[in-house]
Structures are given as structure tokens and as C-alpha cells.
Amino acid sequence: MKIDGKPTRTIWLDEDGRSIGIIDQTQLPHRFVTTRLATLADAAHAIQSMQVRGAPLIGAAAAYGLWLALKADASDDHLDRAYATLLATRPTAINLKWALDELMAAVRNRPRAERAQAALARAGEIAEEDVAINRAIGRHGLKLIEEIAAHKKNGERVNVLTHCNAGWLATVDWGTATAPIYMAHDKGVGVHVFADETRPRNQGASLTAWELNKHGVPHTVIPDNTGGHLMQHGLVDLAIVGTDRVTAQGDVCNKIGTYLKALAARDNNVPFYVALPSPTIDFSVSDGITEIPIEQRGTEEVATMTGKTKDGRIETVQVVPDGSPVANYAFDVTPARLVTGLITERGIIGASRAQLAAAFPERSQSR
Amino acid sequence: MKIDGKPTRTIWLDEDGRSIGIIDQTQLPHRFVTTRLATLADAAHAIQSMQVRGAPLIGAAAAYGLWLALKADASDDHLDRAYATLLATRPTAINLKWALDELMAAVRNRPRAERAQAALARAGEIAEEDVAINRAIGRHGLKLIEEIAAHKKNGERVNVLTHCNAGWLATVDWGTATAPIYMAHDKGVGVHVFADETRPRNQGASLTAWELNKHGVPHTVIPDNTGGHLMQHGLVDLAIVGTDRVTAQGDVCNKIGTYLKALAARDNNVPFYVALPSPTIDFSVSDGITEIPIEQRGTEEVATMTGKTKDGRIETVQVVPDGSPVANYAFDVTPARLVTGLITERGIIGASRAQLAAAFPERSQSR
Numbered sequence: 001m002k003i004d005g006k007p008t009r010t011i012w013l014d015e016d017g018r019s020i021g022i023i024d025q026t027q028l029p030h031r032f033v034t035t036r037l038a039t040l041a042d043a044a045h046a047i048q049s050m051q052v053r054g055a056p057l058i059g060a061a062a063a064y065g066l067w068l069a070l071k072a073d074a075s076d077d078h079l080d081r082a083y084a085t086l087l088a089t090r091p092t093a094i095n096l097k098w099a100l101d102e103l104m105a106a107v108r109n110r111p112r113a114e115r116a117q118a119a120l121a122r123a124g125e126i127a128e129e130d131v132a133i134n135r136a137i138g139r140h141g142l143k144l145i146e147e148i149a150a151h152k153k154n155g156e157r158v159n160v161l162t163h164c165n166a167g168w169l170a171t172v173d174w175g176t177a178t179a180p181i182y183m184a185h186d187k188g189v190g191v192h193v194f195a196d197e198t199r200p201r202n203q204g205a206s207l208t209a210w211e212l213n214k215h216g217v218p219h220t221v222i223p224d225n226t227g228g229h230l231m232q233h234g235l236v237d238l239a240i241v242g243t244d245r246v247t248a249q250g251d252v253c254n255k256i257g258t259y260l261k262a263l264a265a266r267d268n269n270v271p272f273y274v275a276l277p278s279p280t281i282d283f284s285v286s287d288g289i290t291e292i293p294i295e296q297r298g299t300e301e302v303a304t305m306t307g308k309t310k311d312g313r314i315e316t317v318q319v320v321p322d323g324s325p326v327a328n329y330a331f332d333v334t335p336a337r338l339v340t341g342l343i344t345e346r347g348i349i350g351a352s353r354a355q356l357a358a359a360f361p362e363r364s365q366s367r
Numbered sequence: 368m369k370i371d372g373k374p375t376r377t378i379w380l381d382e383d384g385r386s387i388g389i390i391d392q393t394q395l396p397h398r399f400v401t402t403r404l405a406t407l408a409d410a411a412h413a414i415q416s417m418q419v420r421g422a423p424l425i426g427a428a429a430a431y432g433l434w435l436a437l438k439a440d441a442s443d444d445h446l447d448r449a450y451a452t453l454l455a456t457r458p459t460a461i462n463l464k465w466a467l468d469e470l471m472a473a474v475r476n477r478p479r480a481e482r483a484q485a486a487l488a489r490a491g492e493i494a495e496e497d498v499a500i501n502r503a504i505g506r507h508g509l510k511l512i513e514e515i516a517a518h519k520k521n522g523e524r525v526n527v528l529t530h531c532n533a534g535w536l537a538t539v540d541w542g543t544a545t546a547p548i549y550m551a552h553d554k555g556v557g558v559h560v561f562a563d564e565t566r567p568r569n570q571g572a573s574l575t576a577w578e579l580n581k582h583g584v585p586h587t588v589i590p591d592n593t594g595g596h597l598m599q600h601g602l603v604d605l606a607i608v609g610t611d612r613v614t615a616q617g618d619v620c621n622k623i624g625t626y627l628k629a630l631a632a633r634d635n636n637v638p639f640y641v642a643l644p645s646p647t648i649d650f651s652v653s654d655g656i657t658e659i660p661i662e663q664r665g666t667e668e669v670a671t672m673t674g675k676t677k678d679g680r681i682e683t684v685q686v687v688p689d690g691s692p693v694a695n696y697a698f699d700v701t702p703a704r705l706v707t708g709l710i711t712e713r714g715i716i717g718a719s720r721a722q723l724a725a726a727f728p729e730r731s732q733s734r
Contacts, residue, residue: 205691212691220692223567225622228626229626259595261627263631307684319569321395321397322397324577327588327593
């Protein structure tokens with residue numbers, strides 16, 4: 001997508017052909033900083049410190065990280081150590097392991113002299129595949145927005161609510177939930193986004209709002225408490241969110257608070273869609289509520305907020321009283337019954353076991 | 368309630384008999400500061416700047432403010448000017464006008480020499496009436512907690528979720544939603560509170576958590592996004608919230624986000640109660656969603672957060688990107704169908720036109 005008019009991706013091969021460029025997302029939204037990854041250690045640090053985040057982007061960064069490792073030392077030993085180092089950076093990220101396994105398959109049986117080149121080629125393919133998947137998600141989701149736009153009076157925008165960041169910053173380009181929005185906007189369909197702030201970590205206010213703003217998409221940041229009120233008053237036409245994992249029966253695990261928005265959407269007849277690349281579907285899990293363990297993260301994410309002071313310093317402040325305990329559940333599960341549809345690269349499908357199996361027979365049958 | 372063991376109210380007649388003491392709530396939770404109001408201007412400033420906030424406390428502060436005005440000048444002119452000054456501090460606060468009208472009725476037909484004394488007496492009564500109402504709410508709500516506790520295994524606590532601050536800090540003492548909780552705790556019934564952070568303004572994290580902590584009630588601060596997940600997993604036994612206005616048919620207007628918690632409670636069979644003093648019922652309004660205009664407040668409440676830095680300074684930081692618009696709806700409306708019951712000073716009643724009219728015939732029939 002664009003930053004102030006300039007097409008940009010979240011990760012790229014540097015002009016020197018020897019390093020990788022990324023946006024340091026820990027500095028957003030108050031500072032736009034790009035940085036170069038020249039070594040395995042750089043790549044591991046970038047993933048671990050969340051300079052790059054979002055499942056698809058983590059996968060691409062890990063793939064390029066293995067290339068950086070092999071460029072320095074293409075031995076079996078070093079390959080295995082690099083694989084282990086990168087895998088340990090974010091132990092629960094499914095895409096990370098998938099991307100590393102893809103790279104291993106591409107290089108292991110080659111002579112050392114060819115390994116780095118083969119790794120770079122496969123890493124580039126992984127990045128391009130992500131872009132292609134998101135573009136396909138965008139094309140399918142665009143139809144939903146266009147259908148609503150067709151029933152609007154002149155000049156009225158389609159209002160989309162989203163939660164957290166399933167934007168291009170979480171992928172290589174386009175994003176998942178945002179792909180239909182960017183396509184609609186670029187095509188001249190009037191679209192406006194309500195971006196949930198998304199406590200804790202504030203990915204909606206920090207990342208979604210930033211990328212929409214830089215691309216020029218009209219949007220409004222709202223507290224997480226606000227979406228229900230907006231839906232009651234007809235101010236939301238549809239909700240589109242991303243997901244970390246979809247189960248075989250269509251339950252959706254996503255950033256904490258997604259479930260509350262799905263309930264409000266159902267109570268007010270607002271369509272609630274989930275955009276996802278199909279690798280996000282986990283056919284080994286059925287009931288999301290009982291089977292998916294919900295990670296509890298550090299309490300400082302709730303107890304503090306980081307932002308910009310009036311004089312431009314980045315400062316972290318404590319927002320709970322000394323002595324008050326805090327809980328930080330990272331995700332919740334939205335039951336399939338509340339999901340209007342899943343926007344995948346193969347089209348929009350119902351959130352049910354039958355429809356998921358029909359759309360992805362090669363994956364559901366292998367179980 | 369207690370602060371570190373010492374019984375404290377939010378407003379009191381100073382020992383000198385000539386001024387009013389308050390807690391400066393704008394300094395909470397990081398600094399506990401009390402301040403004296405000696406003049407009408409002090410009282411008006413305290414209300415306007417939200418050193419005192421919460422409908423019942425605003426009413427008591429305004430009443431004492433009129434006393435302070437009459438103490439300085441008991442003329443008709445000054446009385447009228449003081450009334451207008453105090454009324455203008457928070458134009459939408461219903462209790463403010465009610466308390467001022469009570470004071471006017473108590474002093475207007477008296478000779479000047481008696482007015483200040485009469486005002487002080489009536490202000491004191493208003494404060495005591497608030498305490499008595501909240502104590503009655505507490506006694507009725509306590510039964511709900513005790514019933515749940517009776518079915519718990521040894522040592523298991525009753526988990527109550529609350530939103531925003533309907534605590535003793537919003538009243539003269541006890542609070543509304545918190546009164547049953549404090550009574551249960553003081554009686555030795557094991558109770559634990561999940562306090563929603565409550566963005567924007569963070570009254571849950573700043574005020575509810577602070578007062579529970581100071582009184583010694585076990586509690587956990589959670590992001591507003593978390594309650595649905597907790598309810599899905601059986602971690603919430605009941606929800607109790609306060610309200611700014613209840614309509615004749617039982618719709619509940621309260622801090623934005625209350626509706627989302629009510630939806631989650633319904634979806635998970637968690638009882639959802641609203642605690643209120645009966646003056647909060649507005650028999651002139653029926654459908655809360657269509658008839659109650661929702662105030663939009665300043666965007667800086669969403670765009671910034673205030674807290675304590677590591678070195679103890681209070682700092683405000685911007686948490687949205689430069690250039691991203693923000694919306695700040697202050698309240699939402701929870702339809703009566705989602706409310707299990709209303710905990711009032713006359714007992715627990717259903718959120719319906721018939722039950723409200725039966726419980727408060729003298730008020731519903733005057734319409």
C-alpha cells in the first residue's frame with residue numbers, strides 16, 4: 001500500500017541485494033523508521049522484538065532470515081542452528097514454522113554453494129504468495145462492499161468496523177481484513193473505517209489508523225467500547241476482522257474483544273465477516289472455546305500505555321493504581337454461529353464444518 | 368468506605384465548621400489529595416473540573432456549594448446567581464439540578480439570617496440520604512451475592528464484573544454497583560471484582576480499582592475487551608453496573624460499552640444487574656435507544672492517556688497517530704431485555720414498564 005503516495009511493502013530485498021529492509025513497527029505510529037537486516041541475528045531480533053509482527057509477515061521475515069544465515073555459512077550445522085534460532089523467536093506463531101519448513105525443504109538437499117540462492121528465491125516466493133493471497137481476499141471482499149455501496153444514496157460512504165490490525169502492516173502487502181477496504185478505496189468506492197483502538201497493545205489506534213491514514217482511507221479511531229452503540233444506530237454497514245486461527249467448525253480465534261463485536265453485530269443485523277488466508281484454518285481443532293488455550297501475556301501491556309508527549313518524546317505511563325492486579329488475555333473465540341462468512345483466497349464461505357471441508361478438501365481430508 | 372483502614376467519605380464538613388472537604392479525584396489513582404472548598408467559586412470549580420464527579424456526589428457538592436455562597440451573602444440576588452453558577456457547571460447532570468432545587472426550597476422563604484444554617488442542614492440531609500439509599504441498595508444486592516456464594520465450593524470466591532465507576536467515589540459513600548460488593552466483603556463473603564478499565568477516561572482502572580484496593584477488596588483490572596472471554600469460561604458469576612439514566616420501560620443508559628457486556632452476559636447466562644438510586648429513573652423517557660441523545664465528548668479523552676511515569680511524574684501521552692480522526696461517544700443504551708434486574712433502594716425489580724410503575728407509583732403516575 002502507499003505511504004504518503006509512495007508504494008511500500010512491509011519487507012523487501014534491499015537495493016544492495018545483500019540485506020532485507022523492514023519498517024520498524026515498534027516505532028509506529030509516532031515515528032516512521034525503516035531498518036536493514038543483514039544477519040541472522042538481525043532477523044531474529046526483528047521478529048522477537050516485534051519490529052515485524054503479524055503472522056504472514058513473521059513468516060516472510062523468518063524465510064529471509066534463513067537466507068541471511070546461509071549467506072554467511074551454508075553448512076548443515078549452521079542451517080539447523082539458524083532454523084532453531086528463528087523458530088524460538090515467537091514460539092506460538094504457526095506461519096513461522098511453516099515458512100521455515102518451506103525453506104528447509106528448498107535448501108537441504110542442495111549443495112552448499114547453491115543454498116543461499118535457493119533460500120532467497122523461496123523467501124521471495126513466500127512473500128509474493130502472501131501478496132497474491134491477500135489480493136484474492138481483497139477481490140472477494142470487495143464485492144461485499146460494492147453491494148452495500150450500490151444501495152447507498154449519493155455520497156454516502158460504506159462504514160466498515162474493524163478490530164485490531166489485520167492490515168498490510170501484518171502481512172507483506174494489502175492485509176487481510178483491510179484488502180477489500182483498500183481495493184474499494186482505490187476503485188473510488190466511498191468507504192470509511194471505524195478502527196477499534198484495541199486495548200491492550202492498541203494495534204487499532206497505533207497501526208490500523210496509521211496505515212489507513214497514510215494510504216488516504218477515511219477512518220475514525222474509536223474506543224473498543226463504542227462499536228455496539230454505533231451498530232444500534234445504523235452507523236456500521238459491516239464488520240471485517242482478521243483471525244489468528246479458524247477451527248474446522250468455523251470458530252474464530254482473534255484478538256480479545258472480537259467476540260463482543262460479533263455479538264453486537266448479530267444483535268443489530270450487521271454482517272460480520274472474517275478475512276483469512278487459508279493456512280489460518282486449523283482442521284485439527286473443532287470447538288474453539290474449549291480446545292484453544294488462550295495465551296495470557298504480560299500485565300504491563302494493560303497496566304501501561306506508550307505514546308507521544310506534547311514535546312515529542314515517547315513516554316510510557318502507568319494507568320492502573322499501584323497494587324491493583326491486572327489480567328491480560330490475548331485472544332478470545334467467536335463461535336461460528338456469529339460469523340456471517342469467511343473471506344478466503346478461494347472466495348467467501350460459510351463458517352461451518354461442511355463448507356470449510358468443501359472449500360479446502362485437500363486439507364480437511366488429510367485429518 | 369475505608370482508605371487503608373480509615374473510614375472516609377467523598378465529601379464532608381470540615382472540622383472548622385466553615386468549609387467542605389473533598390477528595391480531589393482528578394489526582395487519582397496515583398496521588399491521594401484532599402482539598403477544602405471555602406467559597407462558591409471553590410465548589411463550582413470542583414464540580415466543573417471533575418475534582419468531584421458521579422451524579423450523587425455532584426448533587427451533594429452543589430448543595431454544600433449553595434451553603435458556602437449563602438454564608439458569604441444571603442441576599443436573593445446572590446442566591447439566584449449562586450444557583451445559576453452551580454447549575455452551569457455540569458449542564459446534563461440531573462442530580463445537580465435536583466439538589467439545587469431542594470436547597471432553594473429549603474432557604475428561599477426564610478429570613479436572610481437563617482438561610483445559611485438552613486442550607487447547611489439540608490445539604491447534610493442530602494448527603495445522608497444518599498448514604499442511606501446506597502446502603503439499602505447494598506442490602507438488596509448483597510442477597511444476590513450470598514445466594515451465589517452458597518453454591519460455591521469451599522474457598523471459591525464470587526466473581527463480579529463491573530464497568531466504569533459506580534463506586535463510593537461517585538457517591539457520598541458505599542457507591543451503587545459497589546454497595547453489595549462492599550457489604551459482602553465486610554461480612555466475610557468471599558468476593559472478587561473484575562474491573563473493566565473503561566476507556567475512554569479509564570474510570571474503572573483509575574477509580575474503581577483504586578477504591579477496591581484501598582478498602583481491601585480482591586479485584587483484577589481487565590481491558591474492556593476481556594469480559595466476554597471471561598464469561599464464556601465461567602469466570603464471571605454476575606455483572607453489576609451503575610447507570611446515568613433508566614427509562615420508564617427499563618432501558619439503561621450508562622457509560623459506553625455497558626451494552627457489549629450485557630450482550631455477553633445474555634449469551635453466557637450470566638445475570639446482569641443494574642444498581643441505581645430511584646431518582647435515576649426518568650419516567651418521561653420510554654425507548655432509550657431512540658429517545659436519549661448520546662453526548663459526544665472531547666476527542667482528547669480518546670486520543671490521549673494520562674498516567675504515571677517510572678520516575679513518578681504525571682504525564683499525558685498521545686496514543687493515536689497524528690492526523691487520525693477520533694470519535695468519543697460517552698454513553699450507550701442497554702435495552703431492558705438484556706437486564707436481569709434493577710437493584711434499587713426499594714428492592715430488586717424487573718426492568719419493565721409494569722414493574723417500574725408498581726415499585727414507584729408516586730413517580731410514574733405523575734406523568
